[in-house]
Amino acid sequence: MALGDETTQPRDVSRGSATLRLTTGQALLRFLAAQFVERDGVEHRFFGGCFGIFGHGNVAGFGQALHQHSDLLTYYQSRNEQAMVHAAIGYARMRNRLGALVCTTSIGPGATNMVTGAAVATINRLPVLLLPGDVFATRPAEPVLQQLEAPLRGDVSVNDTFIPVSRYFDRVWRPEQLVPALLAAMRVLTSPAETGAVTIALPQDVQAEAHEWPTGLFDRRVWHVPRLPPDGDALARIVDALRSAHRPLFVAGGGVIYSEAAEALERLVDRTGIPVAITQAGTGSLLHGHPLLLGAVGATGTLAGNRIAHDADLVIGVGTRWSDFTTASNTAFPMAEFASINVAELDSSKRGIAITADARATLEALADALDGWSVADDYRREAELLVRQWDEEVDRLLALDNSPLPAQSEVIGAVNEAAAPDAVVVCAAGSMPGDLVKLWRVRDRKGYHVEYGYSCMGYEIAGGLGVKLAAPERDVYVLVGDGSYLMLAQEIATAVQEGLKLTIVLVDNHGFSSIGGLSRAVGSHGFGTQYRVRTDGSLGLDGDGSPAPYLPLDLAANAASLGAHVLRAQTVEELCEKLEEAKAVDRTVVVYVEVDRYAAVPGYESWWDVPVAEVSEVPEVRAARTEYERARRAQRLPL
Numbered sequence: 347m348a349l350g351d352e353t354t355q356p357r358d359v360s361r362g363s364a365t366l367r368l369t370t371g372q373a374l375l376r377f378l379a380a381q382f383v384e385r386d387g388v389e390h391r392f393f394g395g396c397f398g399i400f401g402h403g404n405v406a407g408f409g410q411a412l413h414q415h416s417d418l419l420t421y422y423q424s425r426n427e428q429a430m431v432h433a434a435i436g437y438a439r440m441r442n443r444l445g446a447l448v449c450t451t452s453i454g455p456g457a458t459n460m461v462t463g464a465a466v467a468t469i470n471r472l473p474v475l476l477l478p479g480d481v482f483a484t485r486p487a488e489p490v491l492q493q494l495e496a497p498l499r500g501d502v503s504v505n506d507t508f509i510p511v512s513r514y515f516d517r518v519w520r521p522e523q524l525v526p527a528l529l530a531a532m533r534v535l536t537s538p539a540e541t542g543a544v545t546i547a548l549p550q551d552v553q554a555e556a557h558e559w560p561t562g563l564f565d566r567r568v569w570h571v572p573r574l575p576p577d578g579d580a581l582a583r584i585v586d587a588l589r590s591a592h593r594p595l596f597v598a599g600g601g602v603i604y605s606e607a608a609e610a611l612e613r614l615v616d617r618t619g620i621p622v623a624i625t626q627a628g629t630g631s632l633l634h635g636h637p638l639l640l641g642a643v644g645a646t647g648t649l650a651g652n653r654i655a656h657d658a659d660l661v662i663g664v665g666t667r668w669s670d671f672t673t674a675s676n677t678a679f680p681m682a683e684f685a686s687i688n689v690a691e692l693d694s695s696k697r698g699i700a701i702t703a704d705a706r707a708t709l710e711a712l713a714d715a716l717d718g719w720s721v722a723d724d725y726r727r728e729a730e731l732l733v734r735q736w737d738e739e740v741d742r743l744l745a746l747d748n749s750p751l752p753a754q755s756e757v758i759g760a761v762n763e764a765a766a767p768d769a770v771v772v773c774a775a776g777s778m779p780g781d782l783v784k785l786w787r788v789r790d791r792k793g794y795h796v797e798y799g800y801s802c803m804g805y806e807i808a809g810g811l812g813v814k815l816a817a818p819e820r821d822v823y824v825l826v827g828d829g830s831y832l833m834l835a836q837e838i839a840t841a842v843q844e845g846l847k848l849t850i851v852l853v854d855n856h857g858f859s860s861i862g863g864l865s866r867a868v869g870s871h872g873f874g875t876q877y878r879v880r881t882d883g884s885l886g887l888d889g890d891g892s893p894a895p896y897l898p899l900d901l902a903a904n905a906a907s908l909g910a911h912v913l914r915a916q917t918v919e920e921l922c923e924k925l926e927e928a929k930a931v932d933r934t935v936v937v938y939v940e941v942d943r944y945a946a947v948p949g950y951e952s953w954w955d956v957p958v959a960e961v962s963e964v965p966e967v968r969a970a971r972t973e974y975e976r977a978r979r980a981q982r983l984p985l
C-alpha cells in the first residue's frame with residue numbers, strides 16, 4: 347500500500363537527520379494525529395479520538411501526552427474498558443472502516459477488559475487501535491501491581507491474551523520499536539482485507555521514556571484504500587455460471603455496505619432480476635420496498651429468503667463471511683453451487699468460485715460482462731410475489747395486539763415508525779437481532795447496525811455511543827434487552843457527559859428469553875434463564891407452574907440514576923407516545939417497556955445447529971435429540 351503523499355510535501359533537506367526529543371507516549375500521539383485515509387479520492391483523518399481509562403501503565407505515559415496535547419486527539423472518558431472498545435467498533439462501522447478510535451488503558455485488568463472488545467472488532471472485521479498498558483520493560487521491581495507472574499516465562503504478560511483476537515499485535519519493549527509497530531498497525535487498520543483489532547502493548551516505563559525521533563515519523567501520511575479489481579478468469583467463471591443458472595440468488599453481507607457497493611448491487615439487480623437476501627451486517631444493501639429484497643436468509647431468515655434459498659441453483663455471496671446464521675448451519679442452500687466475492691481471501695475462499703476483490707468493483711464488472719442477461723420472468727415474478735407476501739406477514743407481526751403485555755415485534759414496529767428515515771437502530775444480542783432482521787424496514791443504507799459477528803451482550807449502548815460519535819447528525823435508537831442492559835449499561839453516563847443523545851429502548855422480559863427458548867428447544871425447560879428470586883433451590887423453570895417472583899429490579903430507575911431521562915410505557919400506544927415525547931428531550935433518553943416473554947416471532951423454514959445431549963434421563967431431552975438427528979441430515983458441507 348502506498349505510504350501517502352510525502353512526494354507532494356516540500357522536502358526538508360535536513361529531514362534524514364532531524365530529530366525530536368519526545369517520550370514514546372508523546373511520539374505515539376503525534377503520529378496518530380497525522381494519519382489520514384483516502385478512498386476514491388476523498389481524504390479523511392483516520393483517528394477520530396481516543397477513549398481511555400487511566401491507571402498505572404498509561405497515566406504518566408500516553409495519558410500525559412493526551413493532557414499536554416489535547417488539541418491533537420480528543421479524549422473521551424469511559425466507565426469500562428470493554429465498553430470503550432464497543433464504542434470504537436460502532437464508530438468504525440458507521441464510518442465504513444474509513445475512521446477509527448483509539449483505546450488506552452492501564453495495565454492488568456484495565457487491559458484485559460478490552461479482550462472481549464478486541465474479539466468483537468476482529469470477528470466483525472472492524473478497525474480499532476488498542477493500547478493496553480503493560481508491565482515494566484526494565485523490570486526494576488517485580489512484580490508490579492497487577493502483574494501476572496508466569497513461572498516458566500519472563501516475557502509474557504496478561505496482554506498476550508490479545509494475540510488470538512488481534513489482526514496485528516506488538517509489544518514495544520524499546521522506544522525505537524514504535525516506528526515499525528505503528529507502520530504495521532496502520533497497514534492492518536486501513537486494509538479492507540486485513541482489518542480488525544490492532545493491539546500495541548505499551549510497557550509503562552517505555553511510554554514515559556524520552557527518545558530522539560526522526561521528524562519524518564510525524565509527517566502527514568495518507569493511507570490509500572484500494573479497490574482491488576476482480577481477476578478476469580474468476581469473473582469469467584462467475585459469468586458462465588450465471589448464464590447457465592436458472593435460479594440465482596445474491597447474499598449481500600457487510601462488505602457491500604463497507605465498500606459502498608449498494609448502488610452498484612441495486613443497478614445489477616434491477617437489470618438482471620436476481621433476488622437479494624441479506625445478512626445482519628448486509629442489511630441496508632437494498633432498502634425496504636425494493637421488489638427483489640427477500641430479507642434475511644438462514645437461521646433467522648424470512649420465508650421469502652429461505653424459500654428462494656432452498657431452490658437456488660447458484661448463490662453468490664458478496665461481502666459475507668458465510669456464518670452459520672446465514673447458511674442455517676449449512677442447510678439453507680441444498681441445491682446450490684456457490685461463488686464468493688470478498689476482499690478478504692479468508693472469506694472468498696470459503697465457498698465455490700472465489701473472487702478476491704472489492705465488492706463494488708466486482709459488481710460493476712459483472713454488470714458490464716453480463717451485457718443484458720437476466721433471469722427468466724417466471725423466476726423474477728415468483729421472487730417478487732414472495733417479497734410481497736413476506737411484507738404482509740411483517741404487517742401482521744407488527745400489529746399482533748398481544749395482551750396484557752405487548753409482543754417484542756410490536757415494539758420494533760413502534761420504534762421503526764417513530765424513527766426518522768435516516769435514524770440508526772443499534773442492537774447486538776438476545777432475541778432482538780433475529781426479530782429485527784426480519785421485521786425492521788430499512789430506509790437508509792447506514793440505518794441498521796446490529797453487531798452479530800460476536801453477538802456480544804453489552805455492545806448495544808456503548809456501540810450506539812460510537813455510532814452517535816461518528817454520525818452526530820443522525821438519531822440513534824438503541825434496542826437493548828434487560829439481560830444486555832444489566833451487563834453493560836454504564837456508558838449512559840458517558841453519553842450524558844459528552845452531551846450525546848441516544849434513544850435507548852429497554853425491553854424487559856425478566857431474563858434471557860432467547861436462551862430460554864433455546865433451552866426449551868433442547869429439552870432443558872428454560873433452566874437458568876429467568877430473573878427470579880431463588881426460593882426452593884430452583885431458579886424458576888419456564889412452565890413449571892409455580893415460578894418464584896421476579897427479581898425486584900427497577901431498570902428504569904437504574905437508567906435514571908446514570909443521568910438518562912426516563913420514560914415508561916406499558917402499552918404499544920403509550921410506547922408510541924413516549925417515543926414522540928423522547929424526540930423533544932435533549933439528552934439520552936431511556937424508554938422502558940415490559941414485553942411478553944413468550945410472544946416470539948417464529949422461525950421460517952430454518953434451522954440452527956445447537957447440539958442436544960446424546961444421552962439423558964430427561965424425556966424432553968431425548969425427544970429433542972431425536973429431532974436434532976433428523977434435522978442434521980439436511981446439513982450439506984460446501985464442498
Ligand SMILES: Cc1ncc(C[n+]2csc(CCOP(=O)(O)OP(=O)(O)O)c2C)c(N)n1
Nearest residue numbers: 776777801803827828829830857858859860
Ligand atoms: C457476553 C455474552 N454472554 C452470553 C451470551 C449468550 N446469550 C445470548 S443472548 C443471551 C440473553 C440476552 O438477554 P436479554 O438481553 O434480556 O435479551 P432476550 O434474550 O431476553 O431478548 C445470552 C445469555 C452472549 N451473547 N454474550
Ligand SMILES: [Mg+2]
Nearest residue numbers: 827828829857
Ligand atoms: Mg431479556
